[in-house]
Amino acid sequence: MYEKIQETASWLKERMTTTPQTAIILGTGLGQLASEITDSYSFPYSEIPNFPVSTVEGHAGKLIFGKLGGKDIMAMEGRFHYYEGYNMKEVTFPERVMYELGIKTLFVSNAAGGMNPEFKIGDLMVIDDHINFFPEHPLRGKNFPTGPRFPDMHEAYNKALRDEADLIAREKGIRIVHGTYVGVQGPTFETPKEYRMYHILGGDAVGMSTVPEVIVACHCGIKVFGISVITDLGGFDNPVKVSHEEVQEAANDAQPLMTEIMREMIKRS
Template sequence: MLGLEQIKEAAQAIEGKISVKPTIGLILGSGLGELADDIENAVKMEYHTIPHFPTSTVAGHKGQLVIGELEGVNVIAMQGRFHYYEGYSMQEVTFPVRVMKQLGCETLIVTNACGGMNESFKPGDLMLIDDHINFTGSNPLIGPNIEELGPRFPDMSKVYTESLREHALQVAEKIDLNLQRGVYTAVSGPTYMSGAELIMLRKLGGDVVGMSTVPEATIARHMNMNVLGISCITDMAIGESIEGITHEEVMEVAEKAKPIFKNFVRTLLKDGNEQLWAIKEGE
């Protein structure tokens, strides 16, 4: 089991390599990891060098932590994440978020590539996550609860921090970005969804569908971190007219969306402040 001792061991290994205290954790989804290359004074640590970390096995996920400064903010970025479908437990998938909190991060910005079920969306759009549906069939908080990190029964009614979402909308207006909004639906993968499944998920209230994000966001809220979620819509997943998709096609669209995504996240950081990143709503 990955408990408090393992979290501290991983955090100590990272602290021994860095001279800054990160404020914000970034999880960069498929095809979006290039943003980490912009981090200044960067310290890079491959996952296999960090105690208890899994390793990323998916194309488009580089497999390292990058710690440094981006737009004047100390950040720690995951250049590549872990997924439940890779065979890792939910606890392993979310372990890096636990470590980010141990290192001092109060805010998590989590990103992903996903399929658009809302017919008003189009490939290349960015979507602000207002809420989510966990359809993975599991939960990273199953098992013994670590009371030092959070409550046994955490409230998930407001996972994505309202003040950060308001900030994101203001930034989108400033840079003339047509930022979509909606509900992210998480499934286990690794198969893409059938037409009937996509119709069902849309009827349940989902606007996009993907294979990540919800476990990390859940763990972040368990530890009372602020959470901001951004999806990059790489394909349309309309059940009635689905044409099929490959991972290579997903990566191709994410590649084209990179400049817009990078500009958006960089402006989010530049126009924010310490109070915004550290706010604790509901306390």
């Protein structure tokens, strides 16, 4: 696997005309930020050696390079999920490649179901911590030379970046909330009792991604900032039916605010 990662990184380096140190993962319905990237060039996942291909509606499936906030960045428009049938090494393959390309900071976004009664649909939740409910760990197996066998996770989501987001949100009058993200396998949405259980265990939002990518980024020494768009609510007295289309729609509505915060954070970095 390590040889494949280096092969993919070499293929990209030969074709890159920029030197990004910041990467962004755009989750379900959040691809609009890609249109904000200037001086861009891109590679479809299908053309990149060894790269998986996203199969989920709302995930375009290409790697974009260019500028955002005046800085060189790379962005994944579409990610890979465990529920698609990929193993964890494949799900987190892009983060390994990012490290080889010199990425120092990763911005990760997702659409998530809110379980905190204080949340509203369309809220932006800065991720303070996560709870891992995936059945396979992305670091299982032989340790990669990019980090220790037993990496520390006490601050998986960088505190300075979270503080910066708070400052920018206050300056721009954008409502943001904070919370813990619960990562689950999917692809089913949660039952009312599952929502309630995750909330009792300390979760504020639940989704089917992000946690494996963040674990691998931390293992590589990459600083992480995570943000969830709350696209539906669950676990309360009145169960609410949810669909993938509704999740995409709610995420789409929240995109401009998320983009504004991320752009400004990258600009100030």
